[in-house]
Amino acid sequence: MPDKKDKTKNETKGLRLYIRTFGCQMNIRDSELVCGLLGNAGYKMVEEPQDAGVIIINTCSVRQHAEDRVWSVIGAYKKEQLKRKGKLGEISIIGLIGCMAQNYKEQVFEKSPDVDFVVGPADIHKIPDIIDTLIKNKGLFEKKIWETDGLKRPEHIYHDIGYDSKKHTYVVISEGCSNFCSYCVVPFVRGALRHRSHKNIIKEINEALDKGVTSVTLLGQNVNSYQDGAVDFVKLLELVNSLKGLKEFNFLTSHPKDTTTDLFKAIASLGKLKKELHLPLQSGSDRILKLMNRGYTSKYYLNLTQNYRKIVKNGLLSSDVILGFPSESEADFKDTLNLLKQIKFNAAYIFKYSPRPQTKAMALPDDVSKAEKEGRHKTILDLQRAISKSKVIPQKSPLNAK
Numbered sequence: 001m002p003d004k005k006d007k008t009k010n011e012t013k014g015l016r017l018y019i020r021t022f023g024c025q026m027n028i029r030d031s032e033l034v035c036g037l038l039g040n041a042g043y044k045m046v047e048e049p050q051d052a053g054v055i056i057i058n059t060c061s062v063r064q065h066a067e068d069r070v071w072s073v074i075g076a077y078k079k080e081q082l083k084r085k086g087k088l089g090e091i092s093i094i095g096l097i098g099c100m101a102q103n104y105k106e107q108v109f110e111k112s113p114d115v116d117f118v119v120g121p122a123d124i125h126k127i128p129d130i131i132d133t134l135i136k137n138k139g140l141f142e143k144k145i146w147e148t149d150g151l152k153r154p155e156h157i158y159h160d161i162g163y164d165s166k167k168h169t170y171v172v173i174s175e176g177c178s179n180f181c182s183y184c185v186v187p188f189v190r191g192a193l194r195h196r197s198h199k200n201i202i203k204e205i206n207e208a209l210d211k212g213v214t215s216v217t218l219l220g221q222n223v224n225s226y227q228d229g230a231v232d233f234v235k236l237l238e239l240v241n242s243l244k245g246l247k248e249f250n251f252l253t254s255h256p257k258d259t260t261t262d263l264f265k266a267i268a269s270l271g272k273l274k275k276e277l278h279l280p281l282q283s284g285s286d287r288i289l290k291l292m293n294r295g296y297t298s299k300y301y302l303n304l305t306q307n308y309r310k311i312v313k314n315g316l317l318s319s320d321v322i323l324g325f326p327s328e329s330e331a332d333f334k335d336t337l338n339l340l341k342q343i344k345f346n347a348a349y350i351f352k353y354s355p356r357p358q359t360k361a362m363a364l365p366d367d368v369s370k371a372e373k374e375g376r377h378k379t380i381l382d383l384q385r386a387i388s389k390s391k392v393i394p395q396k397s398p399l400n401a402k
């Protein structure tokens with residue numbers, strides 16, 4: 001008798017899957033995990049949505065703009081799928097996963113009736129069975145499935161994946177976030193901070209190294225607060241650095257309030273760890289930082305960067321800035337500009353504030369006009385471009401969702 005997994009594999013054998021990923025590196029990694037799960041169940045990945053019977057959209061809720069783009073692509077994908085179904089008689093299923101799934105849950109079906117299933121970040125391991133159920137119900141009745149109540153992912157999803165001769169992979173070290181920065185939806189959609197065990201992290205990296213990976217990025221919303229028994233983040237970096245076969249590694253993302261001198265010493269001394277740090281500033285105004293609930297002042301941040309540069313000689317430094325946060329005045333904005341001029345980041349990623357559901361900042365009036373946000377965006381981009389011109393810029397944007 002075939003077991004349940006085998007049955008899924010038989011029914012879905014050769015079914016074509018397309019995944020579109022919005023948002024940060026955490027989402028990129030989640031999409032890889034979903035591809036791994038569905039690849040094991042017999043799916044074939046395709047490059048274009050029009051070639052797929054099953055389309056999964058992995059979404060980001062961090063800015064309104066990212067959400068708007070998702071709503072607009074769903075209808076277009078459905079049209080393509082139906083054209084294909086008419087031609088080839090294949091199944092047509094669309095799933096929405098990731099942060100928007102968790103944010104809107106079953107409301108997704110009202111906002112977009114073309115979606116067949118909705119799965120939150122802690123439930124992605126259920127996707128193969130969900131698609132299987134939808135396929136079984138095909139033609140009998142219309143069924144919509146949502147799974148958004150999971151608290152923790154099962155460990156096996158981090159190990160059941162292929163690496164397709166890739167040289168680099170992301171490795172999740174912690175899920176969720178408990179910082180509750182007032183503008184950020186992550187704690188609401190990805191839940192409270194949970195650390196994976198260091199033994200499982202090392203096991204996952206070793207599995208990747210055995211398959212030819214040589215470079216790794218450790219991922220978490222706030223990696224600096226990693227703790228598993230006696231193993232803190234610096235200790236974890238030392239363990240990773242000692243792995244045979246690993247050529248280089250880095251990590252994303254750091255929170256200034258948890259960033260320590262010991263971390264800078266580790267970056268300077270560990271041979272395989274890249275000499276770079278992404279340290280989101282968000283604002284140079286102490287008043288705005290307080291409203292954002294960031295837990296540090298501009299002076300603290302400046303000292304931190306000076307300390308980093310003293311310890312990590314020629315280390316790259318990049319940051320994120322949000323402008324147009326509620327009540328941000330010209331004076332607040334100038335504080336941010338001045339800090340950027342002083343610190344001279346190698347790169348800074350500049351975002352315009354947009355209110356996010358459930359967050360504390362949502363209760364504040366979004367009172368910086370669109371024109372002011374645009375003007376400040378241009379001013380700060382021009383400044384940062386001029387600074388970056390004379391500096392090395394990290395090749396890839398870091399966690400763009402923050």
Ligand code: SF4
Nearest residue numbers: 177179180181184186
């Ligand atoms: S901005 Fe980063 S640290 Fe703050 S709540 Fe969001 S994910 Fe957590």
